[in-house]
Amino acid sequence: MSVWDGQEDSPATAAGTGTGTVRRVHVVGCPRSGTTLVAELIATCFADVGHDEHELSIFRPAPRTSPVYASKKPMDVKRVAPLLRADPHLFLICVHRDPRAVITSEIADEGRYRISYDRWERCIDAARALAGHPRYLEVGYERLVSDPDAVQADVAARFPFLVRRHAFSEFARHAQPTTPAEIAMGGVRALDANRNARWRRHLPRVKAELLRHPRMIDVLVELGYERDAAWTRVLDGVVPHDQPVKSRWRVVLEELDASVRYGIKQRRYLRDLARVPQPETPAWSEPAARPAPQRTPRYGS
DSSP: OOSBTTBSSOHHHHHOSGGGOOEEEEEEESTTSSHHHHHHHHHHHBTTEEEOSSOOOTTSOOOTTSSEEEEEOGGGGGTOHHHHHHOTTEEEEEEEOOHHHHHTOBOTTTOSBOOOHHHHHHHHHHHHTTTTOTTEEEEEHHHHHHSHHHHHHHHHHHSTTOOBSSOGGGHHHHOOOOHHHHHHHTSOOOOOGGGGGGGGGGHHHHHHHHHHOTTHHHHHHHTTSOSSGGGGGGGTTOOOOOOOOOOHHHHHHHHHHHHHHHHHHHHHHHHHHHTSOOOSSOSSOOOOOOOOOOOOOOTTO
16 A cells, blocks of 8 residues: 555655656745746646646656656645755756735635735745755746746756757747646736736735734845835725734644644655665766855836
């Protein structure tokens, strides 16, 4: 019986070794940051890349149907660090996005906001532990929609086994997403930098989260989204939209439960990985470790 959520193989044994190895490019980040878009771009615009219909946890095996397999599970960002260090066939892309855009992303047909600022911040903190690893790349959503082909060049440079088939800027012409992926992206369309400012349509939500988490002002400056606190003037006179939030203790208990469950999965992944003999000569040599790309200022976004 499988130890991997009912699957017949662990990620390690499913990947295989040597010339049969599947290189897995896994996309993570805070939910509503653009992870679905990035996974679809990888699957559509690079050649010979297999892809799940929408989401596939890192703890589920990648099928051996293609030499490269693209998957995504946003919240794996909090669990993947030890796996990235140990698994030479795992490659990670983390998507970052202005928290104001993330916290104002609504759930279709539910009329409520899904992500709170503190949840976004916990994902950012988890990503910091991954920075600098040679099989890790950060992608900024704002730059992706403004200059998609430059981001594609960054991806290909970091992961040279990926072979370009289409330009990222031509994604809308070639994309064939599944229904769940299309819903998550809000439809297939040309990449549009104008979407970066959509949070301004939800100022009551932004003000409510800022009142709960005033450190947002400093974090926006630290990450290059703003020069200073002047942007908060747009919130003057705005009545905050208070959406019910989970109690602190409920959040703590949920985090504890998740830590236990995913800790067990991590140990199983690493145990099964250790059982797979590694080839004497890797199919691809990793580039020397270098710092993660610096975030460039996005003032006026």
